[in-house]
Amino acid sequence: MEILKKSNTHTPRRRAPGLLTLIGAGPGDLELITLKAVKALQDADVVLYDALVDPDLLQYAPNAEHIFVGKRRGCYSYQQEQINELIVARAKSHGHVVRLKGGDPFVFGRGAEEMEYAAEHGLDTVMVPGISSCLSVPAMQQVPVTKRGAAESFWVITGTTKEHKLSNDVKLAAKSSATVVILMGMSKLSQIVALFKKEGKSETPVAIIQNGTRENEKVGTGTIASIEREVEMQQLANPAIIIIGEVVRHRERIQSIKREYKVVSTEY
Missing domain, CATH: 3.40.1010.10 (Tetrapyrrole methylase, N-terminal domain)
Structure with missing residues (x-):
């Protein structure tokens, strides 16, 4: 440039x-x-x-x-x-x-x-x-943090506090219907998954994006019940962003439409 x-x-x-x-x-x-x-x-x-x-x-x-x-x-x-x-x-x-x-x-x-x-x-x-990566990294992977009928608000939470513990706000966010975006949370993924399972959200979609917007970007998707297996399979690690919520389905929907109409993806 x-x-x-x-x-x-x-x-x-x-x-x-x-x-x-x-x-x-x-x-x-x-x-x-x-x-x-x-x-x-x-x-x-x-x-x-x-x-x-x-x-x-x-x-x-x-x-x-x-x-x-x-x-x-x-x-x-x-x-x-x-x-x-x-x-x-x-x-x-x-x-x-x-x-x-x-x-x-x-x-x-x-x-x-x-x-x-x-x-x-x-x-x-x-x-x-x-x-901010909390908005742009999901967006570049066609995951909106809000979408009519899916999410009326979103939380952005640090996964690890200065005491190296999981933020208490994750527990509160798990009770809501909002999109939850967690930064610096990969080391606490098991705890995060446990909190969402406790709220009966095992089938809630999840996306994890490592090295977002960079050439070495990696993306893993699944549900609260399956995301840890996906992380292990793809060897996902920090720096990464965790997105939890129904909005993650938008990415799959767009990809499905593109396949149906044989649209070739454009990159900038």
């Missing part, structure tokens, strides 16, 4: 001693980052990026210092307190720090904490929202 030309009209105004711009990189597909995010990256002096961010996005900040601050398989390159301090230090020494995070930084991304820390240390702060 061609890099957009920098425009002074869109360059963030700097306030001493520095600026933090918090950016959502989207769910993974390089083309799902916003134009506003690209413009901010072009203006960056330093970019701090996470593990779920495609490094190819750094092409939009060719003159900036690039620092990886993410974690992989529980291994941290920086602790959160160190990231906070790094933001402030680099903003004061370099000027404009971009914090590049996967999805949307305000959806289980700790972006609000980093912004608050920066503001408390005298930095100007700007937020550029990203396309």
